[in-house]
Amino acid sequence: MKYPMIAAAVGALLMGPLVAQADTMPHAEHYQTIQQFLEAGKVTGNIRSYYFNQLYGGSPLPNKYAYSLGGMLKVQTAPLYGLSAGVAFYTANSLGANDLNAPGYTHLDALLMGEKDSLNVLGQAYLQYQDRWLKVKAGDLLLHTPWMNPSDAFMIPSTFQAVTVQANTIHNLQLIGIREFRFKNRIQENYYRETLLNQNPIYPDMPDHMDGTLAFGVKAHWQGLKSSAWFYKFYDLANLFYGTVHYGVSGLPYGLKPFADFQYAREWADGAQYAGPVNATVFGGMVGLQTPLGQVFAAYDDIPGRSPFSMGGRTLYNGGFVSPYTQQYSADPLYTSIMDYGLVSSSAAGHAWKFGFLIHPLRQLRIKYSYSMYCTHPYLPNVDANYLDVTYTPGGFWKGLSLRNRLAVDHSNPYANYHGTFIDDRLMLQYAF
Template sequence: QQSKVDGQIRSYYFSRLYGTPAIPNQNAFALGGILNVRTAPFLGGLGLGVSFFTANSLGTHGADLATVDPTLMGLNPAINALGQAYVQFQQPWILVRAGDQIINTPWMQSADARMLPATYQGLYLDVTPVRNLHFYGVRVFRWKSRTSSDYYKDNLYYQTGYDGDPLYGGLATIPNTEPQANGTLAFGSSYALGGAKVQAWYYDFYRFANMFYGDASYTLKTSSGFSPFIGAQYVREWLGNNAFSQFNAPLLGYNGSVDSTAYGIQVGLNFPGGNLSWAYNAISPHAGSVGDGSIISPYTVGYAFDPLYTTSMTRGLVELGPGDAWKVKATYNAFGKAVLIMAAFARYHTYLHGSGNDTYLDITYFPKGSLKGLSIRDRVEVNNGGQYLAPNNRSFIYNRVMLTYQF
């Protein structure tokens, strides 16, 4: 009776409008989902879990693959994968999991904004000696991207097709002839007390970068329902003999040692039904370094799924390189939480890609009654300026219609 079976059915339609004959417009449709099976605990806390992932274009790709958005599920007509297969031991104060699994940490996560999430092959540890205090340990050997059907020793800096991996959506720079990646080792800790939250992480992206990341936030909770909050974050990366320099694979035109420094601040207000915030991030340029000081993020670059406050739906400073950005964001639950509305505007000033801005609107409808579990979501973002997504500073429009049913 304690075993669990659940999952999701997903139907997504994505369209990319580039506004220039030099790049054909792209779209993609897929139907699929996720089925999770978890056993009841036995032998004092042991358990098993498996997840089956599937996505199918239903023959909608057509003959001209240049007009297909490959980031939804790749260019293959179907993906069928055993996305998770793990054994775990769990008690109130400890969780140990080994195998293929979803891992969510600030710079290594599921990036679940496509048909299928990214998953990782390795070990995960979460120790909670006292309430709200966590110590984490992670060792990843391989990963499965959002468009892959198997696990590979690569990351988002490798080219599509590396070792047969149909990897899409990254920022390719490592040639397909070069050795495999060696995975990642990470340690972290988090603590929450009242309205205060803090976390700190160390990542060793083997041969790519060493990273320290920390963030802290505080929310002043009031009886009126209007609660101001503030947050700050910091990133520091370093590594002399790295994969980019070893393989003569410059990032954004610059090579050398890994040397990156970034920080951010965020202020805002929670109010009944929603919140409003303003955020700022900056990455300092470093002469003689990879990407002129860019943040090296092997599992989020190109996915725009990093924890920086100003990252938009399609890009952020991790993709654009050194510079600064600010972002205004508002969220509101309407009609008794049946509709969730999000809107944002971000402005980027970068050294390598000039200036640009992103305008974002996100509306989700949650039906009630017999349709509980269904969500209908439309996300649209308009990017202006910058050379990252389209040449000649043209606008880029990305629309994502996402239907999801959770059971």
């Protein structure tokens, strides 16, 4: 099942001598004994306790909740002539706290760990080669790209069976290539040739034998200017070009650093067009001011209306914009998205505004607040949301410990055809080591 990935990785390794020299990194480590080699490996992980509430005030919809205790344990071997391996095991357990007896799991929110008492997965298992110019990984991986990412907001992240190649050919320039074959979302035990769209009711005829994704990315930065460009080929769904530009000014009095960001996406249908005749555009911007205490910002995104078409009984007016690996999770990179809503997750044409701040009033305390408005009428009701994210990390003897609470209060969020006030509260206690 993984032989195509290993073959691709070998092919990528043969390209190594053709890549120009970049920043110096150790090419190989030499060990006198097997014991020294084993002791040079790394063991990391975390322990998480997570409580999740979704409240529908005054609605016939039942309130939902879920609890889980679990974590992750990862072992990464030391490099031997550039070669290393890694495995990561994840577990989530309800400890009998979740309501699994009510018909249809009425009060259970399955987004946390599915409709089960325990979820145990080998989320990562990969081989890696790295030298001063090149980094290649093949196997079960975490991907960290704008539209394919871990979505690690609950207990277990989304992972991918893929081959990745990262080349540092020129100083401050990074080239990335990805071929993804199978996907495991955060509540699945195994990998499938599917995407999140297979669990989205808008796309009821999505096949269970998708051909994965091909992606290329370029990242560059020079002084205060940073930019990136990505191309994704979601086979038989859509092609997506996505670009960003960031510019920050430093050297001003009192540590002030104004910044501005811009993002643009263009998406069009691919192959069998299982997501419909996609033809969509997204653009947005953000301006802000960084201070020694934190930052304030204002953001805007727009998905223009396009010729509508129907999918799953619903008419899509936004050109059918799809995000196969983030859409239900609101884990997309749009500046105006919050933890449970956004223009992409709503699948609606329109524009959004977001205003907020991120401050550190104390070294151990991080507070983020935003107010956002999603103007999607007449396609969907307009939504406004308050979002508060507070994290406390004591540090010192308690280094690695954190307590985080995220709260969203959405008005007119049309979740499950409900248009009242929706409260989404998530409390996580974590110790990372």
